[in-house]
Amino acid sequence: MALTYPVELQLSGRQYLQPINDNTADISPNQQLLPLTARVNHDDHLEIGGCDVTTLVEQYGSPLYILDEETLRTACRQYRNTFKEYYQGESQVLYASKAWNCLAVCAIVASEGLGIDVVSGGELYTALNAGMNPSKIYLHGNNKSDDELVLAIESACTIVADNWHELYRLVKIGGEQAENSAAAPIRIMLRLTPGIECHTHEYIRTGHLDSKFGFDPNDLQEVFAFVSKQASLDCVGLHAHIGSQIFERQPHRDLASVMVQWLRDAAKHGLTITELNVGGGLGIKYIESDDPPSIEEWSKAICEVVQTACISENLPLPKLLCEPGRSLIATACVTAYTVGSSKIVPEIRTYVAIDGGMSDNPRPITYQSVYRAVVANKMSVPCTETVTLAGKHCESGDILIKNAQLPKTEANDILVVMGTGAYNYSMASNYNRLPRPAAVVVANGEANLILQRETYLDLIRQDCLPERLK
Template sequence: MTTESVVESVNTAGHLMIGGCDALDLVQEFQTPLVVYDIEQVRQQVRAFRQAFEEQQVNYVVSYASKAFATQAIYQVMNQEKAHIDVVSGGELYTAIQAGFPMAHVSFHGNNKSRSELELAVQEQVGVIILDNFDELDLLSSILERTEQKIAVMLRITPDITAHTHEYIQTGQADSKFGFDLPSGQAEAALKQILENPHLDFRGIHAHIGSQILAVTGFELLAHKLVELAAQWQQKFQCPIPVLNFGGGFGIRYTAEDHPLAPAKFISALVQTVKTDCQQQQLPLPEIWIEPGRSLVGPAGYNLYTVGSSKRVPGLKPYVTVDGGMGDNIRPALYQAEYTAVLAANPQAPAEETIRLAGRYCESGDILISELEFPRVHQGQIVALLATGAYGYAMASNYNRVPRPAVVFAEQGKAQVVVERESYADLNRLDRAYQNK
């Protein structure tokens, strides 16, 4: 993997710039490992999706899939940019509450929502709950009946459309843990239960076909299927289908081999397919929802590391180890995700050798980049891993009892810590001594 054609902002000293801040200055102030977000880049991406819908002149919602990166600060940014959010756990929902995010603009996902999580969602009157299975439908119904409340719901279906991506992040195929199956009649049976329940307000159909999708074909196929299904259900049950929610999965550029489409191309293809099919089916044009996560925050994220030890054996690729790794970015170990890295002091430095960029954790599989054409580096230099803003910090762990890094937002030349660096004391805060009597 090369750093070729990866163009990053640099200052007059040739240093990597993030959100108008010198990366080396950020390291000097906040230490490493460090997660940094260029917040203006996040804002621009949200606006690009919204503008794409505006140009198509349809009613829409852009809902940030916050499992990609969920903190109070990012929820506040999304609210400022007039985006909705979707959450997948009580913890994400609680974080949104603490951030002051408007609950009417929250969608609640997940294939195993607990009673306490659903009770919290009902108590806070979240905008919509995306129903995933019959157990959840029954559980939510019992909560609403007891509390004498009503809440909006969507029905998640498995459309039997497989995105061309890693099997761990495919979700639209028939054999999936998510959603109601169509061919078996599960989805229709669930719809009947919803329509017969006075505590449930049916808002529409949801589907999600996977992640890191780089072509429009899957979304066009999904549009055909959802419009056809909406027309069938409207005719059979005489119920309106106000919303078609197409989920997320819009890919980003991790390496020079990735060629993602601009938001406008995805949205244009999706909306035009929906419009054409609705006209043919004589179906009123529904509101169109999408749930981008990775594509909003992924490209804006950077992981900054300090080079530590190196291992060089004649005839083998060197191992260059940094002070982070699978504890703050497990994606390469989990599903062979690929990244690009640059030297923070000189992102445009020419490659001199092919190395393995290794992490500090006691696992042979803790390799951030298995084949990286890179300048020859020495201990103490700063390496920046690019496009780490999605599913890096969100999946971070304390493996080997290593504290998680700080998270900094950089915007217009100013940097602010939005998640404090964990300390050794933090790691032991919940531990209790064993009383061996």
């Protein structure tokens, strides 16, 4: 049967709320569990962006992604303003859009002056159609197709070259274009592997030597020498990234210091490097014990170490770029579900099923990621039960949260999982032929649809049935 707690431990969903404060500009979103506008209204319902979550589910159905525009914009402004405050040279914050790439999200970050980091032709196409200035778009990827490279070149974006194979192909494409027109050199950056370890999940560490990303440090001099001789390439910068969901400050300081050394090495080969991209990776608060640095703390540390290292090496300050993803968007979004069936396994656990799961949030089954949840229509009701939140998919491992502390739940309650803005919709699938959920953006009491709920027709739209099978 479900476990119960002593009265003094029977907290409610209100424990996750910030004190009401009209000025949220100084609150670092990545250190919160709920969006900055989260409140409890007179019906004891959770509100986000001035919208009652239960009403949103009635209107748009569930599961439903709910994006709080104020939280996203606040995070954008904190990154932009702190880099401007602490870095004496030019800077540019890029949104790592693999976290969640759609027209509305790209448009919001663009309106806040951010650029965008994309990792595919599809993400690039979306960013362009959202109105992002191509000069602020950077294309990443360890195995870009020729079509993706050509799209980036024709759009005048910057390509972050990842390996020798890609460099050779870029030289070939650049040469072919030069034969047919007075094409400008292809604007590139070089991605290098810094060999810096950090304590995070194995799948989201990208800076250690055993990584599929970037040129090996041992090839550094050879890469610089090769690129310096290519008239079709304009190498403007260096890039490195050490991973994601990082709380430690020292690895980022180490990375910035190493990259300035690379700047010095590049100059010896006649390369004029004007941009330095230190990646992103700042973590967020998924559960109460998580204690990530604030956006300001992370940004200040990066800016100061780059400046100090450049002064030490007598180098001009490069344009400093960073590319946060999760710490910009994750806390800004929650996912609302409707509670369905339940099952009590005596002396073991109680299962409570929701109408979504691994197809709209694959992170728990993929990374063993942990989340917190509240019942949106019972925000003040004490948490008296420990339950396992189970998804509806035909997989025993489709468990959203183990040992979730909740009030007693009933069918049709609205359950809200926090911190689902990063790698939830972007990694969503149609597993078990479930349509992907809808998404809305909320602000000032108004909700607008930004992603339509898929239909059964959408599921078979690309299917082909040969005549002989009809």
